Amino acid sequence: MNILILGSGGREHSLAWAVMQNPKCDKLIVAPGNAGIAKIADCATLDILDGAAVVAFGEENNIDFVIVGPEAPLAAGVADDLRAAGFAVFGPSAAAAELEASKAFTKEICDAVKAPTAAYGHFTDAAAARDYVKAQGAPIVIKADGLAAGKGVIIAMTDAEALEAVDTMFDGTFGDAGTEVVIEEFMEGEEASFFVLCDGETVLPIGTAQDHKRVGDGDTGPNTGGMGAYSPAPVLTDEIAERALAEIIRPCMAEMARRGTPYQGVLYAGLMIKDGVPRLVEYNVRFGDPECQVLMMRLGAQAFDLIEATARGRLSEMRVNWAEDHALTVVMAAAGYPGSYQTGSVINGLGTLPETASQMVFHAGTAEQKGEIVATGGRVLNVTARGATLSEARERAYAMVDGIDWPEGFCRRDIGWRALG
Numbered sequence: 001m002n003i004l005i006l007g008s009g010g011r012e013h014s015l016a017w018a019v020m021q022n023p024k025c026d027k028l029i030v031a032p033g034n035a036g037i038a039k040i041a042d043c044a045t046l047d048i049l050d051g052a053a054v055v056a057f058g059e060e061n062n063i064d065f066v067i068v069g070p071e072a073p074l075a076a077g078v079a080d081d082l083r084a085a086g087f088a089v090f091g092p093s094a095a096a097a098e099l100e101a102s103k104a105f106t107k108e109i110c111d112a113v114k115a116p117t118a119a120y121g122h123f124t125d126a127a128a129a130r131d132y133v134k135a136q137g138a139p140i141v142i143k144a145d146g147l148a149a150g151k152g153v154i155i156a157m158t159d160a161e162a163l164e165a166v167d168t169m170f171d172g173t174f175g176d177a178g179t180e181v182v183i184e185e186f187m188e189g190e191e192a193s194f195f196v197l198c199d200g201e202t203v204l205p206i207g208t209a210q211d212h213k214r215v216g217d218g219d220t221g222p223n224t225g226g227m228g229a230y231s232p233a234p235v236l237t238d239e240i241a242e243r244a245l246a247e248i249i250r251p252c253m254a255e256m257a258r259r260g261t262p263y264q265g266v267l268y269a270g271l272m273i274k275d276g277v278p279r280l281v282e283y284n285v286r287f288g289d290p291e292c293q294v295l296m297m298r299l300g301a302q303a304f305d306l307i308e309a310t311a312r313g314r315l316s317e318m319r320v321n322w323a324e325d326h327a328l329t330v331v332m333a334a335a336g337y338p339g340s341y342q343t344g345s346v347i348n349g350l351g352t353l354p355e356t357a358s359q360m361v362f363h364a365g366t367a368e369q370k371g372e373i374v375a376t377g378g379r380v381l382n383v384t385a386r387g388a389t390l391s392e393a394r395e396r397a398y399a400m401v402d403g404i405d406w407p408e409g410f411c412r413r414d415i416g417w418r419a420l421g
Helices: 010-020 051-060 071-075 078-084 103-113 126-136 159-170 238-258 291-299 302-311 390-401
Strands: 002-007 027-032 065-068 088-090 120-123 140-144 153-156 181-185 190-199 203-211 214-216 220-223 228-231 264-274 277-284 326-334 359-363 366-369 372-375 379-387
Touching: 002 010, 002 051, 010 027, 010 291, 010 302, 010 359, 010 379, 051 078, 065 078, 065 302, 071 078, 078 088, 088 264, 088 302, 103 120, 103 181, 103 238, 103 277, 120 126, 126 140, 126 159, 126 181, 140 159, 153 159, 153 220, 159 181, 190 238, 190 291, 190 302, 203 238, 203 291, 228 291, 228 390, 238 264, 238 277, 264 302, 291 302, 291 326, 291 379, 326 390, 359 390, 379 390
Parallel strands: 002 027, 002 065, 065 088
Antiparallel strands: 120 181, 140 153, 140 181, 190 203, 190 264, 203 228, 214 220, 228 326, 264 277, 326 379, 359 379, 366 372
């Protein structure tokens, strides 16, 4: 089977790594890819937001199956264009991708099925949003309604911070994503990620993870796209996961189907858990990043079998074969991230690190220039390892981090702290 993956980050590198292990894969192309992906698959220059261009590329390269990695092409309808042209595709339609593309839409779906989530207000006017903040008081959460690359959420602990956040949203800092704003009740508890596959009817859980959003150790500093993750997440027990399925995920998927927009792809439910009760924080319509990296490390070759079954409507025939293991990934980022940072710095030491089924450095923002690996983004590397215990996975991951020579980079040194103490 000739397979095409759309995307260029650590998520797509880990997907490519898992797909390449499956004997169904004859040829793999990743567009546009990155320097790490280029070591295991062909990379191609392609505008992945242009559905017509992606269709033409697929036809020219005899592609049999397409995996859409990031949320932006899904929201742009690229999966729809591919399906219309006859391709087998993993990823929801643009209508179903509204679950991530519009936080207000997700709230509407939750309201329809009475799924537990934060109380909220939806605003298109800054003055009305400010009045709501004053009436509710801090702590409170301010969210850009649209896609903001994982950065359009501000948790305000004081009224002054909340009002400033409202102004930030409406002054264009987050572009079109901030022209509408959702303001939510601040939910206390511990947040974890629950991943399921859905083929329009069947919902199949495929794993849990916990991300570290804050830039600094001890969950301090501004929010980022994610500084590390581990799987499984102990806080998301089997009992809580089943409750989330029964009260949140399955009802929402049934409502999507009832509306004529059945969901097909991976659904990532961010859950806030307190006293054993899960409440929905948000939905994402793709694998999380960096959560995908730890899930792929644990799933391996079977990941593609599950992905293919999702696209072909055969999830009811599938089961996940989990090993009793753990995986942890550490994000190495460019100094200054998530604020301004420099690109072009050289990363040394990667060639000396053994890459196996139990440890990999997944590239996120890299390129190869004159034989050297250079940083091209904010989040640059995902140093990932698995082990029989979370402690073992963590030790392996940080041992690899310590073997990387990149003075212009940094990482958190406490990934997994909630589970390990």
